[in-house]
Amino acid sequence: MFDLIIRRARFIDGSLNDVAVANGKIAALGEIKEQAAHEYDLAGRFYLSAGWIDSHVHCYPKSPIYHDEADCIGVATGVTTVVDAGSTGADDIDDFYQLTRSASTRVYALLNIARTGIVTQNELADMTQIDRVGIRDAVQRLPGFIIGIKARISSSVVGANGIRPLALAKTIQQENGGLPLMVHIGNNPPDLDEIADLLTSGDIITHCYNGKPNRILTPAGELRASVHRALQRDVRLDVGHGTASFSFEVARAAIAQGILPHTISSDIYCRNRLNGPVRSLAHVMSKFFSVGMTLPQIIDCVTVNAAQGLRLAQKGRLAVGFDADFTIFDLQHQSCSFIDSEGVTASGEKQLLPLAAVVAGRWFVTEEGKKQHVFDL
Ligand SMILES: [Zn+2]
Known part of the structure; x- marks a missing residue:
């Protein structure tokens, strides 16, 4: 029955x-x-x-910077699964877990390698923020909730540390069974070439169509050689639109060259939901008609591709x-x-x-x- x-x-x-x-x-x-x-x-x-999966959101209600409620960005907008990308670290991930158990939307987390998560904008400017034992313990405490790790590797976040936090993130990934690693790119340093060269199969570059100088295209509009090599190693591209990380110009030029995103995600939180330019995952998805993608390609990016990238084995397909x-x-x-x-x-x-x-x-x-x-x- x-x-x-x-x-x-x-x-x-x-x-x-x-x-x-x-x-x-x-x-x-x-x-x-x-x-x-x-x-x-x-x-x-x-x-x-299949239910839409938003691979990059922020919905830790107590986050001082990027907060929202899971159901406001989830079922209220047609999204069945949200993956919080690093709002919390080893110190506050348990609180985030408890706070989202009553949500109707399925909520998962990428654990920030910084123990405090995103409390300030520069969580990786101090290397002592990266507590390997704390991360291992958190991953073991919440195995069905923490499905990967997140490292924000841009100048405002890492300060003078350059590429060091990413090198350590790769070590941490190996220490924890090779969990998916999502890397945020933004302003340099470190340079995108340095970042891309460290990534291996399954790693995810988020903010892939950002319009900053650290974009995936050269000034001549061609794909950077380092990103080309990374894609050949099966590194994945995630949109992570956000307040400051999506450019029509970059997306259009990349997609015209066949560089499609693996996943379309919003990087949504209350402010860019209410004031734009994000609004909802559906709104972000709709923008991709304007830069040359088809309905099946767009839907794959929030279903089968998202489930594959984040290893959500029971999701993403109608079967x-x-x-x-x-x-x-x-x-x-x-x-x-x-x-x-x-x-x-x-x-x-x-x-x-x-x-x-x-x-x-x-x-x-x-x-x-x-x-x-x-x-x-
Ligand atoms: Zn984000």
Whole structure:
């Protein structure tokens, strides 16, 4: 017996399918004859994809700089899983874990290698902030919650330490079973070439389309040789839009050369959610129509690619046995205007509007869905 059936959902390939859920997992797909206690008929009007995963957010409610509530950036906007990228370190990760257990959105963390997390902007300017024993203990205490580590490697964060915190992050990664490592890039020093040369298979560069001098393109607009070599070693590119880290110019030029992101993430927190230029993951995703990506490519970046990069084995695909996490959304064709982190605008013709999020078979109508009254059943 099924707990939930969603009927006539439009998949990204255009096909219409029923999806059945039992015990929080996908139990059947295709044309389903049986019935369930709860059923929704989308009548082919709306898309359904695997639940959207935002690979880079900030939602430690007590963070003095980058705080938000998980459900405001999660289920309220169609995102079923958020991954906090380094708001907390070994000192406050337990508090973050406790505070997010009541959220409807699934919350995971990349542990900041600095023990205090991001309390100030320069958490890696003091090397004694990196406590290897503290990190190991935290990873062992919270294995299902800490899914990787985060190192912010830009001038304002590392001060005079240059590349040293990243070298130590690579050691820490090895000491902890080769967890995914996400590296933030921004202003130099250290130079992006120095950073890229240290990264190995599976490591993630976030803020990959930033418009600062430490961008992935040379002044002539070509991909830096160091980043090219890193991509050949299976280093991954994550968008991490944020307040200051996304440039239409860089994204457009890179994507035209075939340098697509592996993951599209928001780097959202309350201020760039309310005031822009981030607003929501859907808003960030919609910008990628304007720089040359297709709907299937964009959706892959928040589902299968995100699950692969962060090793979330039960997520990211519509397949029997996977988590019953879905995002139900509309693709609206209308003129719209977007703004990047440099204050540059771009016009678009398409916008993704998430209407509902389903987490382990539990249905949440988004803010947009409430406005449109489409699920007032
Ligand atoms: Zn961030």
